[in-house]
Amino acid sequence: MAHVVFIGLGFGGLYALRQFLDDVPEGTRVTAIDQRDRFVFTPLLYEYLADELEADVVAPSYDTLIPSAEVELIQARVRDLDVQARRVELEDGRTLDFDVLVLAPGSVPSYHGVAGAREHAISFYSFEDADRMRTTLKVRDWAEGGRPACVVGGGVVGVELAFALGEILSREGRTTTGPRVIVLEAMDEILRGLSEGVRRMVRSKMEERGIEVRTSIRVLEVEEQAVRFQNGGEQELEAAVVAWTAGIQPSPLLQSLPVERHGRHGVRVERTLQLPGVPHVFVLGDAISYPGREVGAPLPDTAQAAYQQSDIVARNLRTWLKDGLPRAEYDYGHLGDFVRVSRSEAVADVKGVVLDGGGASLARRAAYLFRMPDWAIRTSAIRQWLS
Numbered sequence: 407m408a409h410v411v412f413i414g415l416g417f418g419g420l421y422a423l424r425q426f427l428d429d430v431p432e433g434t435r436v437t438a439i440d441q442r443d444r445f446v447f448t449p450l451l452y453e454y455l456a457d458e459l460e461a462d463v464v465a466p467s468y469d470t471l472i473p474s475a476e477v478e479l480i481q482a483r484v485r486d487l488d489v490q491a492r493r494v495e496l497e498d499g500r501t502l503d504f505d506v507l508v509l510a511p512g513s514v515p516s517y518h519g520v521a522g523a524r525e526h527a528i529s530f531y532s533f534e535d536a537d538r539m540r541t542t543l544k545v546r547d548w549a550e551g552g553r554p555a556c557v558v559g560g561g562v563v564g565v566e567l568a569f570a571l572g573e574i575l576s577r578e579g580r581t582t583t584g585p586r587v588i589v590l591e592a593m594d595e596i597l598r599g600l601s602e603g604v605r606r607m608v609r610s611k612m613e614e615r616g617i618e619v620r621t622s623i624r625v626l627e628v629e630e631q632a633v634r635f636q637n638g639g640e641q642e643l644e645a646a647v648v649a650w651t652a653g654i655q656p657s658p659l660l661q662s663l664p665v666e667r668h669g670r671h672g673v674r675v676e677r678t679l680q681l682p683g684v685p686h687v688f689v690l691g692d693a694i695s696y697p698g699r700e701v702g703a704p705l706p707d708t709a710q711a712a713y714q715q716s717d718i719v720a721r722n723l724r725t726w727l728k729d730g731l732p733r734a735e736y737d738y739g740h741l742g743d744f745v746r747v748s749r750s751e752a753v754a755d756v757k758g759v760v761l762d763g764g765g766a767s768l769a770r771r772a773a774y775l776f777r778m779p780d781w782a783i784r785t786s787a788i789r790q791w792l793s
């Protein structure tokens with residue numbers, strides 16, 4: 407009996423698993439491992455932070471998504487992997503042998519060696535991070551006395567988080583003497599990778615909402631309620647809360663794989679999403695760089711990419727188990743970008759067409775509804791959005 411083990415049940419692993427379960431070759435045993443007890447629909451974490459959507463939509467429990475009769479679900483952290491010996495070692499000391507492995511452990515925040523960042527800033531990557539931010543906002547008398555919230559990192563996550571923090575602050579009627587939220591970005595522009603039209607529109611909405619952007623900033627140190635940075639000379643910014651969205655790096659689990667890394671990105675894989683020279687291992691999501699792309703032009707680390715790859719992995723895994731010949735090849739197709747501004751507003755770039763306001767917000771919700779794991783969650787989301 408072939409034993410297939412899935413590690414990491416996020417956008418790559420969970421969706422590949424669920425598609426694979428639609429038609430499992432007879433005699434296959436399936437085990438799925440994640441360190442957490444719930445899937446996190448990360449593009450909606452801001453809605454959770456802003457009390458717009460609840461945990462059952464943004465972070466549904468695996469028990470509701472994975473049929474226990476077909477899959478042995480293990481909640482544990484994987485400590486090590488030996489793909490040649492086909493063995494997984496869990497942090498609690500247990501080991502599991504597999505015939506085929508599907509590996510999708512995602513990314514972890516990267517602090518670039520900045521002193522105090524890991525300890526004092528609140529990263530915004532996981533459901534636990536969003537909960538920590540919610541609690542901090544509730545208990546801290548934040549943004550009183552003119553102290554703004556500070557977001558380090560002006561990528562899409564940092565900008566959407568800045569909008570959400572601004573929204574919460576204005577909803578609670580908190581006032582500041584200066585800007586409500588300050589975004590610090592290392593490069594000379596925010597939202598690199600998005601189109602000029604989207605960037606311009608987002609910048610003007612940030613200004614309207616009292617969100618200040620400072621670019622070409624090198625953050626030197628983070629304290630609990632302050633950031634020290636260089637911008638010409640050294641400066642210090644007192645902040646009610648410091649959020650960290652300044653980068654990610656692939657999961658440390660990839661270090662044990664005997665393959666080439668793509669710069670600081672994920673591992674190189676074949677177009678069938680198999681590990682070169684180790685065909686019984688499929689890798690997807692943030693853990694891979696784009697097969698066929700040049701070093702320096704890696705695949706974006708997005709749910710969009712992981713979701714597309716999950717279908718290829720499910721199909722190839724099935725044919726690998728049946729006749730050892732995976733045939734589907736992955737090719738990235740960029741569908742569009744969304745930036746949430748508020749409960750009723752967004753900016754969208756759908757195949758080059760830039761929209762804003764209520765129409766963009768509806769397009770964003772429709773795109774995410776389509777990708778939610780099942781109808782029960784979609785129904786809850788619609789109910790919560792309409793309430």
Ligand SMILES: Cc1cc2nc3c(=O)[nH]c(=O)nc-3n(C[C@H](O)[C@H](O)[C@H](O)COP(=O)(O)OP(=O)(O)OC[C@H]3O[C@@H](n4cnc5c(N)ncnc54)[C@H](O)[C@@H]3O)c2cc1C
Nearest residue numbers: 414416417418441448449483484512691692707708709710
């Ligand atoms: C706040 C936020 C907003 C985002 N918004 C968007 C967006 O709007 N659009 C978009 O396309 N992308 C977005 N992304 C990026 C997107 O979330 C990732 O690219 C995507 O989740 C990658 O999928 P994955 O399967 O590789 O990893 P993940 O979805 O992160 O899943 C990895 C899983 O592996 C588990 N895991 C990791 N290590 C171990 C271990 N050692 N043992 C056991 N389990 C382990 C984790 O618990 C997790 O469940 C956003 C990210 C964040 C943080």
